[in-house]
Amino acid sequence: MPGRIAIDGPAGAGKSTVGEHLARRLGYLYCDTGAMYRAVAWLALHRGMDLNNGAALGELAEKADIVISKPQIADGRQYTVTVHGRDITWDIRTSQVGRAVSTVAGHPEVRRVLIQQQRAIASKGQIVMVGRDIGSIVLPDAELKLYLTASLHERARRRYAEMVERMGEHNPALPSFEEVMQDVEKRDQDDQANMRPAPDAIIVDTDHLNIEQVLDTICQYVEEKV
Numbered sequence: 107m108p109g110r111i112a113i114d115g116p117a118g119a120g121k122s123t124v125g126e127h128l129a130r131r132l133g134y135l136y137c138d139t140g141a142m143y144r145a146v147a148w149l150a151l152h153r154g155m156d157l158n159n160g161a162a163l164g165e166l167a168e169k170a171d172i173v174i175s176k177p178q179i180a181d182g183r184q185y186t187v188t189v190h191g192r193d194i195t196w197d198i199r200t201s202q203v204g205r206a207v208s209t210v211a212g213h214p215e216v217r218r219v220l221i222q223q224q225r226a227i228a229s230k231g232q233i234v235m236v237g238r239d240i241g242s243i244v245l246p247d248a249e250l251k252l253y254l255t256a257s258l259h260e261r262a263r264r265r266y267a268e269m270v271e272r273m274g275e276h277n278p279a280l281p282s283f284e285e286v287m288q289d290v291e292k293r294d295q296d297d298q299a300n301m302r303p304a305p306d307a308i309i310v311d312t313d314h315l316n317i318e319q320v321l322d323t324i325c326q327y328v329e330e331k332v
């Protein structure tokens with residue numbers, strides 16, 4: 107069995123959903139590195155920090171007591187995220203954090219700290235780690251590397267459907283489909299510099315596959331590695 111499975115891809119490609127299911131099927135640890143960048147971004151916003159100050163944000167990432175653990179509350183969360191003991195699991199999903207996170211993640215000082223932490227988390231093996239640069243930078247020796255993708259329209263459609271489900275169709279705070287698509291497109295652009303598909307990653311185009319089909323496809327690649 108491949109000990110370390112890296113899953114990368116753009117926003118809304120299905121990395122977290124598929125990564126969590128796959129980890130559960132295999133009995134592996136699941137690590138969503140996006141949550142780590144989001145937690146740092148949340149803390150920076152919470153403290154009113156300058157998002158362009160890479161050195162200060164790197165120090166923040168280094169000193170922050172960010173803990174990602176198994177979900178303690180059954181409210182649809184994949185995991186619980188705390189910063190200095192405060193539960194910020196849902197706070198890191200707000201659009202305010204979504205708009206700030208790429209800027210924070212773009213600083214090499216922040217990446218250096220979080221990449222080191224991610225390598226430490228993965229050091230015991232038996233892990234499914236999802237993000238943008240896992241197969242290329244964080245774990246270049248991962249035994250299996252996958253790159254999930256889908257068209258911009260399909261990824262925005264999924265994100266919008268998720269919001270309708272969570273917020274309700276008639277919620278005045280629900281953004282329009284066009285706004286959601288613009289947000290996804292903007293994050294694609296902002297993440298471009300740190301979005302590094304590994305040259306040896308298997309590309310899985312999920313446009314016409316449902317979650318179960320994506321999982322089955324990936325499980326075939328896992329079996330081939332056995």
Ligand SMILES: Nc1ncnc2c1ncn2[C@@H]1O[C@H](COP(=O)(O)OP(=O)(O)OP(=O)(O)O)[C@@H](O)[C@H]1O
Binds near residue numbers: 117123124140312
């Ligand atoms: N193959 C699929 N078909 C239909 N819906 C999907 C598929 N994969 C994921 N989804 C749905 O699309 C939404 C986005 O998926 P998910 O959050 O896993 O993406 P992600 O790649 O982790 O995105 P991000 O990087 O923004 O966190 C979720 O609501 C999920 O249920």
Ligand SMILES: Nc1ccn([C@@H]2O[C@H](COP(=O)(O)O)[C@@H](O)[C@H]2O)c(=O)n1
Binds near residue numbers: 207236237238
């Ligand atoms: N390996 C990674 C993972 C994430 N990022 C940055 O974090 C943002 C949030 O990630 P989500 O998967 O939760 O959407 C993402 O847009 C990137 O800016 C990263 O740089 N590297």
